[in-house]
Amino acid sequence: MKLFFSLFLVISLISSCSTGELEKKTTSTIPVKNHSFSNVDSIYTKHLHLDLKVDFTEKKISGVARHQMINSGTKRAIFDIKGLKILKVTTGDVNNETNRKYEIGKETNNKILGKPLIVDIDKNTAFVNIYYETTKESEALDWLDSTLTSSKEKPFLYTQGQAILTRTWIPIQDVPSNRITYSADLSVPSDLLAVMSASNPKVKNKEGMYHFEMKQAIPCYLIALAVGDLVYGDLGNQTGVYCEPELIDDCVYEFKELPDMMKVAEDLYGEYAWEQYDLLILPYSFPFGGMENPRLTFANPTLIAGDRSLVSVIAHELAHSWSGNLVTNETWNDFWLNEGFTVYFENRIMEEIIGKSKADDLALIEFFELEEELERISKSAHPEDAHLFLNLEGRDPDDGMTDVAYVKGAFFLKTLENRVGRDKMDVFLQSYFNHFKFTSVNTEKFVAYLEKELLKKYDIGFNYKEWIYEAGIPSNALVIESKGFERIKLMAEDISKHKLSELENKFSLADRDSYSVQEWLTFLRHLSSNISAERMKVLDESLQFSAWTNAEIQFEWFLKSISSNYTPAYPYLSAFLEKVGRRKFILPLYEALYNNKATKEKALSWFDNYKQNYHAVSRNSIARALHLKN
Ligand code: BES
Ligand code: ZN
Numbered sequence: 342m343k344l345f346f347s348l349f350l351v352i353s354l355i356s357s358c359s360t361g362e363l364e365k366k367t368t369s370t371i372p373v374k375n376h377s378f379s380n381v382d383s384i385y386t387k388h389l390h391l392d393l394k395v396d397f398t399e400k401k402i403s404g405v406a407r408h409q410m411i412n413s414g415t416k417r418a419i420f421d422i423k424g425l426k427i428l429k430v431t432t433g434d435v436n437n438e439t440n441r442k443y444e445i446g447k448e449t450n451n452k453i454l455g456k457p458l459i460v461d462i463d464k465n466t467a468f469v470n471i472y473y474e475t476t477k478e479s480e481a482l483d484w485l486d487s488t489l490t491s492s493k494e495k496p497f498l499y500t501q502g503q504a505i506l507t508r509t510w511i512p513i514q515d516v517p518s519n520r521i522t523y524s525a526d527l528s529v530p531s532d533l534l535a536v537m538s539a540s541n542p543k544v545k546n547k548e549g550m551y552h553f554e555m556k557q558a559i560p561c562y563l564i565a566l567a568v569g570d571l572v573y574g575d576l577g578n579q580t581g582v583y584c585e586p587e588l589i590d591d592c593v594y595e596f597k598e599l600p601d602m603m604k605v606a607e608d609l610y611g612e613y614a615w616e617q618y619d620l621l622i623l624p625y626s627f628p629f630g631g632m633e634n635p636r637l638t639f640a641n642p643t644l645i646a647g648d649r650s651l652v653s654v655i656a657h658e659l660a661h662s663w664s665g666n667l668v669t670n671e672t673w674n675d676f677w678l679n680e681g682f683t684v685y686f687e688n689r690i691m692e693e694i695i696g697k698s699k700a701d702d703l704a705l706i707e708f709f710e711l712e713e714e715l716e717r718i719s720k721s722a723h724p725e726d727a728h729l730f731l732n733l734e735g736r737d738p739d740d741g742m743t744d745v746a747y748v749k750g751a752f753f754l755k756t757l758e759n760r761v762g763r764d765k766m767d768v769f770l771q772s773y774f775n776h777f778k779f780t781s782v783n784t785e786k787f788v789a790y791l792e793k794e795l796l797k798k799y800d801i802g803f804n805y806k807e808w809i810y811e812a813g814i815p816s817n818a819l820v821i822e823s824k825g826f827e828r829i830k831l832m833a834e835d836i837s838k839h840k841l842s843e844l845e846n847k848f849s850l851a852d853r854d855s856y857s858v859q860e861w862l863t864f865l866r867h868l869s870s871n872i873s874a875e876r877m878k879v880l881d882e883s884l885q886f887s888a889w890t891n892a893e894i895q896f897e898w899f900l901k902s903i904s905s906n907y908t909p910a911y912p913y914l915s916a917f918l919e920k921v922g923r924r925k926f927i928l929p930l931y932e933a934l935y936n937n938k939a940t941k942e943k944a945l946s947w948f949d950n951y952k953q954n955y956h957a958v959s960r961n962s963i964a965r966a967l968h969l970k971n
Contacts, residue, residue, distance in 0.1 A: 371419060371446050371457040375672045376505050376738055378446065378457030379514035383415035386514055389561075391525040395535070395568055397496050400484040403474040406511050407435070414464040420471065421508035421515040423455025424478030430460050431470045438470060453737045455508050471512040480957035481506035483626055489954060490569065490624050491585040491642070495533060497569035499623055499639065501632060501958060503562040504673055504738035513561050518671045518781045520558035527551050529568045536583055536621060538565040538634035543573045555635070557615060558779055560669050565634035567621055576600060579613075583637075584622035588645070592622055595645045595652065598694055602656050605693040609767065610663050610686070610774050618659065626922035628958040630654040633661030633683075641923050643892035650858040651893060653691050653703055660686035663774050671781035673738035677729040678782055681750015688751065698823070702859045704751070705821045709866065711748035715813065718743065727812035729753065730784040739962075753808045756819045761801055769795045784809060829860045833867035841875060848883040858891055865897035870904065877907035887913040896926045903933040903940060911943075918947050922955040924962055931963050945969075 371378045379385075386408045393404035410418065427445065431438035446457040460469055475482060485497040500510055508515040529535045531549035534542065539553035555564075574593045575581045578600035582592045599620070607613055615636050622642050631654045632639040638658040644651045664682035684707065692700040718727045723740070725732065729750055731741045758766040772794060777786075788805065796803055807815045836844065856864070865886075881887050886898040887910045895917055902910035918927055934944035948967060952960050964970070 371448065371459065373448075373454060375516045375518060376454060376733070377421050377514065377516045378419050378448070378454065379421055379516060380415065380417070380419045381514050381516055381519050384410050384412040384418050384462075385519050386410050386521045386561075389511075389513070389521050389523040389564075391511065391523065391527070393525065394528045395498060395530075395566075397484070397498070397530055400477070400482075401475055402479075402482070402510060404472070406471045406473065406513065408469045408471070408513075410467055410469060412462070412464065412466055416462060416464055418460045418462050418466070418469050419514075420458040420460070420512045421455055421505075422458045422473075422512045423451070423506075423509045424476050424480060425509065425512055426474045426476055427458060427471065427512065428474065429472040430458075431472075432460075432462055432466045433468055433470075435470075441469075454505070458512055473512055475510050479509045480961075481510040483956040485624055485626060489626060491588055492570060495570040497567070497624055499567040499569075499627065500565050501628060501639075501956060502564055502634075503632065504676075504742075505562070506958075507561045507564055510566075511561070511564065515561060517560040517562055517669055517673070520560055520669075520779060520781075522558050523553075523555045523564060525551075525553040525566075527553070527566070527568075532570070533568050534571040534583075535566065535568045536571065536637060537567075538563055538637050540617075541583075541619065541637060557635070559635055559666065560781070563633070563635050563666060565632070565637065565639060567623065567639070569624075571621075573619075578603060579616065580618045580620075582620040582622065588622060588642070591645050591647070592620070595647070595649055596620060596655060598649065598652060599655065599659075602659055602690050602694060605690050606659055606663070606686070609689055610771055613662060614667050614778065615662055618662065620655065625920050626954055626956050626959075628922055628924045628956040630923060630925065631658040633658045633665055635662065635666050643921060643923055643926075646858070646891045646893075648858070648891075650891065652694075653687060656690040656694070657683055657687040660690060667779065668774055668777040669781045671783040671786075673733050673741055674731045675783045675787075676731065676738070676741045677746040677750040678784065678787060680746040681729065681748075681753060684747045684751035685754040688755075698825075699857065699859070701821050702823050702826060702857065702863075704755070705823050705826060706859055706862060707744070707748045708752065708821065711744040711752070711814070714744040714748075718745070719812070724812060729809045739958075749808075749814065752814070752818050753805070756808075756815075756817055757795075757803060757805070759819050760803055760817075761795060761799065765795065765799060825857070825860050826863050829856060829864045830867045833864045834869070836876060836880070837869040837872055841879060844876060844879045845883070848880070850883065850885060853884060853889075858894065862893055862897055865894070865901055868901055872901065872905050874905050874907045877902060877905050878909065881907070881909065886910075892917075892921065892923070892926060896930070899930055900933055903930070903937055906937070906939055915947060919951045919954060922959050924959040927955070927959060928962050928966060932966050935967050 388409040390407040393402050395402050430441045430443045432441050433439050442461040444459045481500045483499055487494050487496050490497050505515050507513055527535045529549045531547050534545045535551045537553045539555035542551055570585055571583045572586045572589055573583050574589050576599045580599040582596055584592045617636050619637050621637050621639050623639055625642055627641045630641050644654055660683045664686055665679040670676050670679045688700055688704050715727055727745055733741050899914045931944050934940040
């Protein structure tokens with residue numbers, strides 16, 4: 342009787358496997374590789390088809406992810422999932438599907454990685470179909486009520502996949518080393534347009550049904566979706582911009598140089614591989630300046646400064662069409678191969694668009710930021726984060742998103758260029774992109790290629806090992822000088838020396854135009870660290886920094902306002918934090934508020950009030966910085 346009873350228990354346990362309730366019962370430990378549980382070495386997705394419905398009332402995406410896979414003969418396929426509700430898994434072609442057993446592993450590290458979805462398959466299975474729904478925990482998704490859009494009339498949804506958030510809206514093998522093509526059929530509310538990192542519609546249709554194709558193979562962190570009240574503006578030469586209707590004129594003006602940037606980029610490193618290049622201007626909550634989703638860069642509206650002063654971010658995202666999207670970092674430890682190359686490339690584009698001396702100013706601002714970042718990293722729990730090649734095992738890949746990958750990476754290439762000469766450098770990079778196109782590279786492969794195709798070939802010595810595998814900035818780093826910056830630094834240092842009465846007559850609003858935005862940024866950064874609130878007030882009255890609507894200027898001004906307790910700026914700061922969700926700005930602002938005794942409470946109460954306006958990427962980072970549970 343006892344035996345019979347336990348047998349019954351075992352059988353019922355096994356049979357419940359196919360119902361999707363097994364989470365509690367799984368004990369197996371799945372190895373983690375490249376921030377993923379997936380067994381891509383045995384079976385990998387080649388093409389993904391998404392059949393999804395976007396439901397704004399429930400704030401939920403539901404449907405099926407159909408994986409067409411190459412199976413080397415394994416009997417289980419493992420996917421990454423996080424914050425997803427799995428409803429059913431089948432194998433086989435559409436209309437010929439068989440239900441399959443699956444397990445959802447309970448792993449210890451799941452705060453970062455989520456969980457493995459383990460599906461029983463046959464050794465010749467090639468189609469795995471996962472029926473699922475997203476949940477409130479699907480961190481890639483930002484569901485915006487209409488109040489957070491520009492028109493305040495229609496809701497908005499967008500996704501952010503990089504680095505490992507695609508698994509929070511699609512069950513997938515979430516590694517940058519595997520490339521897939523994808524297609525999608527989406528059903529969305531009929532008053533909204535859906536766009537993806539794929540071939541895109543230009544206008545709405547009354548059924549709200551859209552079909553998408555991405556025919557070039559991409560790493561899955563680049564799958565992206567946005568749904569909103571969008572219109573399209575053509576910028577010429579296979580470029581354009583999607584945005585909310587009332588922004589279209591401003592966008593077309595701001596991003597007018599896009600076709601020129603494209604031409605410069607193609608002249609440098611070869612033909613653009615993705616046919617069309619459009620921008621999508623998202624609501625202010627978007628956590629980044631830009632995100633290089635192929636064919637459709639996602640961009641933050643803070644880039645619309647009105648004077649094209651912040652378009653280098655667009656040059657950056659365009660550059661990713663080569664560095665990152667065409668040649669992809671194989672693991673997140675090799676992130677500098679994406680970002681360092683892109684910052685270098687971005688600056689080469691800007692050199693042609695705005696001229697060498699202004700492009701140098703842009704690079705120099707980045708270099709100052711790198712120096713500050715390295716200072717912080719050297720005192721942190723992970724001083725080895727100052728290496729270009731990282732070790733992010735067991736950590737959130739987000740931790741690798743520092744100026745080291747971006748700026749130290751770019752200065753490595755700038756210094757190399759300076760050593761070998763621009764001609765050889767350009768030929769080398771052209772052949773690098775061509776040789777590795779549509780594949781992933783790691784640091785070791787890059788080093789081997791560098792040795793063979795550049796250094797050995799021309800018998801040139803270069804300390805690349807020091808750059809890549811050691812901390813700090815090597816002493817041969819290229820030095821950039823800027824006369825404009827030297828002048829404005831002196832002007833900034835002077836501010837604390839003047840009598841207040843002298844300062845009152847020093848500037849007027851018209852002086853804003855005498856210097857570039859980058860020069861003003863340098864001015865603000867070089868104001869004395871203990872400048873008084875009175876002096877800040879005089880500067881504000883003459884130059885109106887608090888009311889300046891350039892987000893980069895606002896950011897620097899607010900930082901100074903917090904450190905000097907210049908309280909008249911706080912209503913502007915509060916409004917900025919309420920509206921803007923770009924992490925690069927708001928995280929340091931919250932940190933500064935929190936670390937100043939006088940404003941610590943403000944940091945907490947503002948965050949509490951505004952956090953629902955932010956994407957999870959920003960919200961989680963700030964919650965951590967403010968020592969809040971999230
Ligand atoms: N790919 C990045 C954004 C990113 C990196 C998202 C890692 C998630 C994980 C994008 O290209 C980027 O670097 N954006 C920068 C722009 C810049 C450095 C010009 C940004 O948003 O500030
Ligand atoms: Zn980038």
